Amino acid sequence: MGSQARVASRFVTGRTRAARLAILLGLLTALRGAAACAGAPTEHAVEARYLQKFAPFVQWPPTAFESATAPLAICIAGPDPFGPRLENAVRDQHVNGHAIVVRHVDAVRPGMGCHILFVAGDGGEGAEEALRAITHEPVLTVTDGDGGVNGSIIQFVMVAGRVRFTIDQNAAQNSGIAISSKLLEQAVNVTR
Amino acid sequence: MNRRPFLRRLMTALARTPAVGIGIASLLLVASLGLAYHNEGQIRGEKIREVEVQARVLAASLAGPLAFDDMAATHEYIDALKASPDFDAVGAYDTKGRLVAGFARSGEPLPPTNRIEPPRVRGTEIIVTTPVEQGDTQLGSVYVGAATESWSRRASRYLGIAIVIVMACLLVAVLGAFYASVSAANRRLQAAIAGRKGVEEALRQAQKMEAMGQLTGGVAHDFNNLLMVASSGMELLDRTTDPVRRERLKDGIRQAIERGAKLTQQLLTFARRSPLSPEVLDVGERIRGLQELLARSLREDISVELDFAEGLWPIEVDPSQLDVAILNIAINARDAMPNGGTICIGAHNYPAARQGVHDMVRVAIRDTGGGIEPELLEKVFEPFFTTKGVGTGTGLGLSQVYGFVRSSGGDVRIESTPGKGTTVFLLFPRSSQPLPRGNRGDGAFSRAEHDATVLIAEDDEHVATLVSEMLRELGYKSKRGATAAEVLRMIEESGPFDVVLSDMIMPGKMNGLELAQEIVRREPNLPVVLMTGYSDAAASATAEGFPLLVKPYTMEALGDVLAEALRTTGPPAQNAAS
Numbered sequence: 001m002g003s004q005a006r007v008a009s010r011f012v013t014g015r016t017r018a019a020r021l022a023i024l025l026g027l028l029t030a031l032r033g034a035a036a037c038a039g040a041p042t043e044h045a046v047e048a049r050y051l052q053k054f055a056p057f058v059q060w061p062p063t064a065f066e067s068a069t070a071p072l073a074i075c076i077a078g079p080d081p082f083g084p085r086l087e088n089a090v091r092d093q094h095v096n097g098h099a100i101v102v103r104h105v106d107a108v109r110p111g112m113g114c115h116i117l118f119v120a121g122d123g124g125e126g127a128e129e130a131l132r133a134i135t136h137e138p139v140l141t142v143t144d145g146d147g148g149v150n151g152s153i154i155q156f157v158m159v160a161g162r163v164r165f166t167i168d169q170n171a172a173q174n175s176g177i178a179i180s181s182k183l184l185e186q187a188v189n190v191t192r
Numbered sequence: 193m194n195r196r197p198f199l200r201r202l203m204t205a206l207a208r209t210p211a212v213g214i215g216i217a218s219l220l221l222v223a224s225l226g227l228a229y230h231n232e233g234q235i236r237g238e239k240i241r242e243v244e245v246q247a248r249v250l251a252a253s254l255a256g257p258l259a260f261d262d263m264a265a266t267h268e269y270i271d272a273l274k275a276s277p278d279f280d281a282v283g284a285y286d287t288k289g290r291l292v293a294g295f296a297r298s299g300e301p302l303p304p305t306n307r308i309e310p311p312r313v314r315g316t317e318i319i320v321t322t323p324v325e326q327g328d329t330q331l332g333s334v335y336v337g338a339a340t341e342s343w344s345r346r347a348s349r350y351l352g353i354a355i356v357i358v359m360a361c362l363l364v365a366v367l368g369a370f371y372a373s374v375s376a377a378n379r380r381l382q383a384a385i386a387g388r389k390g391v392e393e394a395l396r397q398a399q400k401m402e403a404m405g406q407l408t409g410g411v412a413h414d415f416n417n418l419l420m421v422a423s424s425g426m427e428l429l430d431r432t433t434d435p436v437r438r439e440r441l442k443d444g445i446r447q448a449i450e451r452g453a454k455l456t457q458q459l460l461t462f463a464r465r466s467p468l469s470p471e472v473l474d475v476g477e478r479i480r481g482l483q484e485l486l487a488r489s490l491r492e493d494i495s496v497e498l499d500f501a502e503g504l505w506p507i508e509v510d511p512s513q514l515d516v517a518i519l520n521i522a523i524n525a526r527d528a529m530p531n532g533g534t535i536c537i538g539a540h541n542y543p544a545a546r547q548g549v550h551d552m553v554r555v556a557i558r559d560t561g562g563g564i565e566p567e568l569l570e571k572v573f574e575p576f577f578t579t580k581g582v583g584t585g586t587g588l589g590l591s592q593v594y595g596f597v598r599s600s601g602g603d604v605r606i607e608s609t610p611g612k613g614t615t616v617f618l619l620f621p622r623s624s625q626p627l628p629r630g631n632r633g634d635g636a637f638s639r640a641e642h643d644a645t646v647l648i649a650e651d652d653e654h655v656a657t658l659v660s661e662m663l664r665e666l667g668y669k670s671k672r673g674a675t676a677a678e679v680l681r682m683i684e685e686s687g688p689f690d691v692v693l694s695d696m697i698m699p700g701k702m703n704g705l706e707l708a709q710e711i712v713r714r715e716p717n718l719p720v721v722l723m724t725g726y727s728d729a730a731a732s733a734t735a736e737g738f739p740l741l742v743k744p745y746t747m748e749a750l751g752d753v754l755a756e757a758l759r760t761t762g763p764p765a766q767n768a769a770s
Contacts, residue, residue, distance in 0.1 A: 046261070053259045056326035096327045162261070182256035182326065
């Protein structure tokens with residue numbers, strides 16, 4: 001993790017503030033890495049936050065919700081890398097009148113009532129197949145790119161030690177959800 | 193309708209004191225200041241809205257970068273605002289209100305935490321805070337501090353218009369003050385003019401009095417001579433019985449009296465107080481009738497030529513005054529020709545040269561005398577101006593001419609070439625009345641056609657006796673009352689009378705004019721003829737419309753007036769009764 005911080009500091013030399021932040025981040029990571037388990041918590045914390053923040057930038061078809069006040073479900077398939085962080089992050093959060101709830105699902109299948117589906121890590125066998133099964137469902141599928149699971153709309157990637165993401169616009173269109181240009185702008189790569 | 197009086201009041205007030213002008217100027221100034229303040233408020237409101245819009249644009253742009261920690265983009269957006277000098281401080285804050293990025297150019301640093309508040313103005317800074325939202329999810333907030341317009345820029349914006357306004361106010365104030373001072377000066381001038389007029393009037397009167405004083409000598413001398421002729425003539429009349437001689441003496445006395453009367457008339461004409469009794473006449477005919485008298489007044493070595501155009505327009509003047517005027521001019525001409533010469537009297541129609549001017553008849557009296565020096569020409573009409581020796585002239589001849597012509601609505605001009613002669617032009621307005629037909633012209637008296645009875649109201653017994661003698665000669669019967677009361681009583685008891693002949697000055701409560709009015713009130717068909725020697729009384733009698741005999745009068749005049757009064761007032765009482 002220490003080497004990561006150094007790389008980051010070199011990368012953002014021009015942006016002093018960001019650089020300092022990165023260094024701080026790196027330092028923190030290093031410290032925490034030394035104290036507890038290796039590196040992952042910070043990365044996953046950011047991902048947890050982002051998962052929740054995708055919601056305002058995405059527009060689901062009205063059929064995706066049972067009612068105007070039906071909750072917006074963020075589903076975690078497979079092992080949960082976030083722990084209580086995601087639960088904490090979404091507590092009391094609303095998006096367009098929908099309360100955000102977190103659900104854990106064992107298996108991915110059509111019509112399971114998820115709006116955002118995160119398939120963590122490698123996702124296990126058949127994850128990619130499962131994603132293909134819900135290609136045409138209005139579900140924002142998110143995978144951790146490092147896990148090597150393909151076929152999702154959004155993939156988290158690490159760029160210069162920071163959590164970024166790519167967006168597959170085609171997949172989004174297939175699933176019938178609309179992604180705000182603001183979110184597209186934030187993506188490191190957009191597949192059209 | 194109301195505006196004019198108000199405006200006039202305003203102008204009057206403006207004229208009264210410069211304070212009003214200055215007040216208006218100050219009002220203008222205050223109004224423009226108020227307008228500027230109002231403008232300033234509007235501009236500030238617009239500026240706040242502008243900053244709000246920019247803050248919102250920034251917030252919208254920062255939604256993604258703030259949500260996904262894109263510091264680079266966040267800085268880019270904020271730096272874009274940094275380029276504009278209008279923005280003093282811009283900050284981006286996360287969902288918890290903590291500062292993420294931003295800059296503060298000067299003054300206070302960015303607040304470490306941001307709170308969403310309505311726009312406010314702090315000093316010269318407009319502060320706007322806006323949430324960064326996506327949908328209804330708040331992703332952070334922005335803080336924008338923008339400089340309001342600087343004093344120098346504001347001043348430069350208002351300077352031009354301020355100068356114009358101040359100049360306008362100054363102009364109003366100066367004009368107001370100027371107008372006030374001018375009208376004050378005007379009022380002073382008016383007062384001065386009025387004062388001067390009064391002084392001039394007094395001076396004129398004083399000059400007149402002085403002239404009268406000087407005149408007294410000359411006139412007294414003339415009168416003395418006339419009285420001498422009359423008294424010695426009377427004395428001689430008593431001592432002789434030779435009818436031829438008596439006749440000659442009586443002629444002398446009559447002439448003396450006539451000259452005295454004429455002198456009095458001239459004086460009255462000069463004073464312009466003698467009542468004019470104008471008649472419509474043919475000026476040529478009138479002057480032709482005067483030829484005999486002219487010949488007698490002039491010397492033998494002076495010939496008179498008359499030259500009157502055909503079809504002269506009639507004029508309306510007092511005939512006896514016209515005679516006097518012609519005589520006066522002729523006598524002056526005679527005196528200008530000590531070695532003899534010719535006086536040519538002519539008359540022509542003088543048509544109006546343009547609209548609004550009367551047609552005139554011009555009478556020209558030309559002599560072949562020595563002429564008048566140009567510098568004296570202007571003075572010849574002045575009263576008492578004379579070139580003749582003491583005792584010879586009174587200086588009133590040409591002033592009578594002037595007074596008569598002016599009161600007849602005409603004009604008099606004089607032209608003279610020294611050594612060649614002088615011409616006096618008399619211009620009289622053409623009369624619209626036709627000439628009266630059947631002029632008597634035979635010199636006979638108007639006699640009463642029947643035994644009409646005249647009631648004489650006269651307090652002076654001698655005059656009354658004389659008048660009743662004259663009336664008897666004219667064929668009238670007469671009775672006399674000495675006071676107004678007696679006359680009224682006689683009308684009641686001893687009537688009927690055909691005409692009342694009353695003096696204007698009567699003893700008792702009622703004067704002649706009041707008596708005449710009372711008689712008209714009681715007996716509208718009874719004519720009243722007034723007689724007086726006072727010009728003021730004569731004027732009031734003519735004003736009331738009574739026929740008038742000016743003393744001294746001749747029997748002929750008496751007969752004419754009585755005949756006229758009886759003719760116009762209807763049939764005599766006796767006839768009416770029968």
